[in-house]
Amino acid sequence: MAKNDVKVLGAWPSPYVMRPRIALNIKSVNYDFLEETFGSKSELLLQSNPVHKKVPVLIHGDKPICESMIIVEYIDEVWTSGPSILPSDPYDRAIQRFWAAYVDEKFFAAMKGLRSAQGEERKAFLDQVTEGLALLEEAFGKCSKGKAFFGGDRIGLLDIAFGSFLGWLKVTEKVNGVKLLDEAKTPGLVKWAERFCADAAVKSVMPETEKLLEVSKVLAAKMKGAPPPKN
Numbered sequence: 001m002a003k004n005d006v007k008v009l010g011a012w013p014s015p016y017v018m019r020p021r022i023a024l025n026i027k028s029v030n031y032d033f034l035e036e037t038f039g040s041k042s043e044l045l046l047q048s049n050p051v052h053k054k055v056p057v058l059i060h061g062d063k064p065i066c067e068s069m070i071i072v073e074y075i076d077e078v079w080t081s082g083p084s085i086l087p088s089d090p091y092d093r094a095i096q097r098f099w100a101a102y103v104d105e106k107f108f109a110a111m112k113g114l115r116s117a118q119g120e121e122r123k124a125f126l127d128q129v130t131e132g133l134a135l136l137e138e139a140f141g142k143c144s145k146g147k148a149f150f151g152g153d154r155i156g157l158l159d160i161a162f163g164s165f166l167g168w169l170k171v172t173e174k175v176n177g178v179k180l181l182d183e184a185k186t187p188g189l190v191k192w193a194e195r196f197c198a199d200a201a202v203k204s205v206m207p208e209t210e211k212l213l214e215v216s217k218v219l220a221a222k223m224k225g226a227p228p229p230k231n
Contacts, residue, residue, distance in 0.1 A: 006031035009045050009057040011038060013215045015108075015164035016068040017056040018205050022160050023075040025201035027082030038218075069100055072160055086157050092143075093157075096150065099139050100161035107132040108165055115172050116220065122176075129172075129180060136162065137186040144188075148195050155199055163196040170209045171216050 006024065008031055010017030024031050036042055036055055048057045048064035058065045058074065065074050076085040087093050110128035117125045143150045143158060150158035173180050183190050197206055 005061055007034055007059040008032070009034050009036060009042070009048060009059065010055040011036050012205075013207055013212055014055060015168055018164040019068040019160050020056050020058050020071040020075060021205045022155070022164070022201050023072045023085055025205070026085060026155060027075060027079040029075070029079055029082075068164075069104075069157075069161060072157065076157075083154050085151070085155075085160070087151065095143060096156060096158040099136070099143070099150075099158050102132075102135075103158075103162045103165070107136070107162075111165070111169065111172055115175055115216065116223065126176075126178065130185075133180060133186050133189065137189050140188045140192060144192075149192065155196065155201060159192075159196060163193070163202065166193055166197060167207045167209060167212050171212045174209070174213060175216065 006029055008020055041053055046053055049066045056068055058071045065071050110125050114125035114129055147153050149155050181190050
């Protein structure tokens with residue numbers, strides 16, 4: 001596949017944009033990463049995703065595919081010569097899709113709320129995040145079946161879904177002065193996170209925590225209507 005046949009429209013800080021990039025790396029597919037400018041939308045993005053008008057978008061040839069987890073499944077189905085991302089067993093596939101949806105709909109929503117909440121609201125979000133990690137620790141034990149990843153010996157669908165948020169999880173820990181991934185409470189996830197971030201398919205696209213922290217400050221200032229910090 002020629003390099004310019006595959007493009008990813010996205011922004012490097014986005015956990016959702018990380019997902020198709022990791023999937024393409026797993027499949028050893030060369031692609032062009034077309035960076036969207038923060039705070040604006042390119043004409044190509046608006047043409048490629050006229051419904052949601054957001055990243056990521058995978059453009060394969062001249063065909064745009066939208067929504068991060070749909071893109072990951074598309075990549076798995078198209079490039080069959082690389083390692084499989086989804087399990088072959090229908091039940092295992094269903095379980096991974098269930099937890100991937102949980103990560104997006106429940107866990108990340110709570111983590112996002114925790115970053116900006118105060119007082120009692122902050123405590124409620126912290127409880128939700130802690131509960132979510134306990135559930136994902138249990139899910140890791142069942143899905144991994146004693147192996148390195150949710151997907152077994154290799155990174156799979158749920159690894160990509162949850163692992164894409166690890167950078168922002170570290171930012172949330174720093175901003176709130178809390179330890180969320182804890183060796184005592186979530187030992188399986190702590191070791192899994194280390195393996196995931198060290199994997200060759202992930203290392204080149206996992207943002208540095210300090211850079212994400214700067215983005216977090218800009219977003220926080222924008223939400224409050226204040227000018228962004230200068231450093």
